[in-house]
Amino acid sequence: MIRNTTNLTGLYVGFKTAFQGGFDGVKPTYKRVAMTAPSTTKTEQYGWLGTMPNIREWVGDRVVNSLALHSYSITNKKWEFTLGVPVDDIEDDTYGVFSPLFTEMGRTTAIFPDQLVWPALRNGHRNLCYDGQNFFDTEHPGVELVTDEKTGEEVEKPVLVSNYGGGTGRFWCLLDTTRAIKPIIFQDRKKFDFVRLDAATDENVFNRDEYIYGTKGRSNVGYGFWQLAYGSRQPLTPEAYEAARAALLSMKGDHGQPLGVQPDLLVVAPSDEGAAKKILINERDANGASNPWKGTAELMLSHWFG
Secondary structure (H helix, E strand, O other), rough: OOOOHHHHHHHHHHHHHHHHHHHOOOOOHHHHEEEEEEEEEEEEEOOOOOOOOOOOOOOOOOOOOOOOOOOOOEOOOEEEEEEEEEHHHHHOOOOOHHHHHHHHHHHHHOHHHHHHHHHHHHHHHHHHHHOOEEOOOOOOOEEEEEEEOOOEEEEEEEEEOOOOEEEEEOOOEOOOOOOOOOEEEEEEOOOOOOEEEEOOOOHHHHHOEEEEEEEEEEEEEEEOOOEEEEEEEEEOOHHHHHHHHHHHHOEEOOOHHHHHOOOOEEEEEEEHHHHHHHHHOEEOOOOOOOOOOOOOOOOEEOOOOO
16 A cells, blocks of 8 residues: 555545444443443542432421432543554555454453443442442441330431342342433443544654554442442342342331332353242243242343352
């Protein structure tokens, strides 16, 4: 290939087309468990995570639900993926062998959010969320309504709430993904682009005789409402699944009101697929009785769990 502006532009377009083909050819899975939050600055504050209010009877003045009760924030990180193509290969018309690499670059870029979201979920037992506890924890602060023995009125009593089963085995989790707010927040500051350094005066071309193509973006992940997720490293048994469902179904919001959590997704490592199917798909349990958990959630495998 003769190196001139027209040919180099055509080469760039070809590589970008391969990149876009790879990007469009895969379907990332993170959106099932993560809400995408657009970002306009380096760090975004999520004070509203401290409020899960509900409708109440209007008696007297309105009760304003504050949206700045917690100082939870997510700071964006910068990410990049760069490929170098030797100028000699372009001149010798062997650039076609590089197209699959750019297709793979596009594919990797498209599923990159998966690489942030799923490990964040898996490691939620060691990462803090908005209330200062680990996302999966046995001591989340909460309240429940109890009857005052003296007045007979319902009052709020502080309690500790668990959404973690503990254990040391393979991680699995049960989630409510039916709401606009998801258990995980994917914060998107700058979408990935595709850029080039292929001018004769570029440092990489002049010193190393190499064209450079790359992509970069800015984003990060954090945690939403822990009340929508239950994680465990205990063996996945019908009893453990029942405990997870019970914990989520009993979740309370502000003023001890039921949140109406509806667990609909069980996410497991591939090695737990068999155990999960026995719980969610089999007509009968191990004793031959009707399986009460059949169809109570959708099964999803995650290669990031283990």
